Amino acid sequence: MVERKRQFLVRWIVSIVVLVVLLVLVNGVSREFDRRLDLTAAGTHTISPETGNILSRLQEPVILEYWVSEKLPSGLQNLRRDTVDYLDEFQRAAADAGGRIEVKVIDPARVIEQYVKEQAGDGEEEEPDPMAAFMGGPTSPADTKKAELAQQGIPELQGRSIKEDGIEVVPFFSAIVLKYLDRESEGIPVHTTLEGLEYELVSRIAKLTLESKPVLAFFQGRPDDMITQGPDGSPLPAPMSRFDPLLDALGDRFEVRKIMLTEESLIPEEAQLLIIAEPDGTTPRQRYEIENSIRSGRPAMILASTTSGSMDRGFQLTPLNPGFSESFGKWGIDIQPNMIVSSQRQCGSIETVTEGPLGMRMRVPQPFPVSPGAAGNNLDGTSPFTRGLQALVFPFASPLIINEAVADAAGVKITPLAKSDSDAWLTPFGPAVTAPMVTPPKDPGMQKSRVLALVAEGEFPSTFEVGSKIPSWDPTLEVTGGEEGAPLVEASESVESRILLIASADMAKYTSLNMYRQNVGFLMGSIEALALDPDLAKIRGKVQLASALRETTRDERTLVTYGNMAGVPLLLLVIYGLISASRRSGARHHEALHMLKVPANAGEKKEAS
């Protein structure tokens, strides 16, 4: 008996050990040859074919270094594994497309440790320098190496982890560096999410592999509008354009060429994107050139409104006439000649100087209703231009009207990107922002959501009649029927193109960008998406569907919360009660019929008596 039990135990223990070994092996193999099924609608976790297109152009391998610490803070526990898996997938996609990517995962702690050992081995270990520590400089070889890494775009970050005795601050690294030939490396210094990583990598690879910087043509409608003071009121060494700070920032990635749109200063052939800022009084010839540029397939970004304002000089307003109504009208777009005023709930703010305690002058933020904002559901979360943005502010914006029937007839697809809140109203132009302007209208019907930015795509038809004279560079000649002997407009094929229309001429100006910093990312990202490879825009548009909630009433929220929390459980118990009662009744009926031969309602009668 004992022997039988012993044999049984031995047999089973051996079987279980074999099973465990087999399971470990199967798990190991499945990890090694992992296959993933991306269930997201947009394929957020899958490398898209557009990426393959871009990677297929790689002549030489791109080295992709992922600098990541072994220890990561809470909330980023899966980052290392997920990123490594993703980079492996990326490498496979590149290989399938004929491109070459080399992925290296580097632990910065080991690199720093190695550096410290080398320093110690060379006898160059220095005493900690208290003055350096006081000045915030490196005090040890490890600090020196960290500073060196930070310069290479691999900064040490800080996160938080939960420990037994509270919160622990965890220093960690998570950066991606891309290297190609001997060109200056590109990097993602702070990598904490896989969201949008495909775009971040591919856009950098696209930039790395470019022989020269892409060219942007920049046309400012009011070149005389200059600034002479910095945001703090200090005088600038020389007057500069209000758009210069943005153009300087773009200079890192693009070659920006300012153009005047005159006979001598045309749109360069090699320009990837035409930016039109604050158009005012655009002449027919300029419009002709712009239209031709768009119809040739070159995308355009237009910042246009019917009002420009100042936030630093008594909120003065300047009327603008963008001069695009003839083109836009035929494409189903209209810029209305009014200014949008938003409720104080969803607008930008400005800093006003007020007198504080002890007569001190303080800067206090105040709502600025003539800077309507777009946030949450009012931003298209699926568009490559507005994906991932929390909020945007459109100073002195004019409403954009979309005429879908006209657009459809012209073969143009228009998508609103940003809308004001539903309480916004319109105010006519005035020389300055006044109190009546920002007072809500008495008729609530005047208040509604207005389009603040849109993207128009398609093969834009020409609005200049074939066979008519090409407008003269001298607009005065147009009054007398045009230039004599002027060339005629010829029929031409239109190529698919895109226009990003932003209904605020002031959005990209220095003062505005300084105040509404969230707009910087939008403008830079949009310019990148428009100017670089069109495939990049598609990759950038890949996003886990926003799936935002619509505006809900209190009653709806209560219904949903208590319906699920209490309603469903109660319903289940009621169903059980009914099933149980039905079973009891059935059992009694069965007993009455076949076993006891007593009337089915005998029990009830007895109870009643």
Next chain:
Amino acid sequence: MSSIMVVMRRECGAYFHTPIAWIFIALQMAIMSFFFFQYSPFFIIESADMRVWFGLTPFMMMVFAPAVTMRLWSEEIRTGSTEVLLSLPVESRDLVIGKWLAAVVVLLASVAASLGIPATLGWLASSPVDWGPIVGGYIGTVLAGMMFLALGCWVSALSSNQVVSLLVGVTVGILLVLALSPDFASYVSSSQPVLARVIESLGVQSHFQAIERGVLALSDVVYFLSGTTLFLTLCVFQVELRKQ
């Protein structure tokens, strides 16, 4: 196969003809909905997805799976009906699988009861809901649930006391979900990187999170199926041991 179905039907009857399964499902729904709608800022973050819901799932499974399975064997052992059951011409393996499948039916019923949540999202969403991650979350819930129920079956076969079975089941669940968590892995990673990898490979959370994100990885599916196989085998062993 037919014996498995007979056992399963008998156990399903024991679950659904008594209030056990109904109370279990109702309680689970109430607690999960409380955390989803009241405790987490569902109406503030305004995101029509179920990541918070599925994030809670391993923690709920850790407690509720042993609660569902605690009576499966313990009750039989306590009342002595195991002797009768094991004397029947039915393989121990079929008995174990039949009982486990009955518990899986309860799990599927609880999943069905929670379909009100995606329906709610569909009603409140301003744009089309991305159903992929939600379907992935449910697949993950069923896979993880199957593993936890297999664990509960095994633990139930260890003792004649249901409370002891519940406590041991919850303890092993805590080990799998909390002790072998990615948090703990990152905690030990600086001193013991290999151990951290092992912890990450064995823990439920690191496998469940990818599925919850909308990525169904072969390695994660294999992990849950391996766990289920292992615990069911251990349960068969335990039952066979009683036969001896």
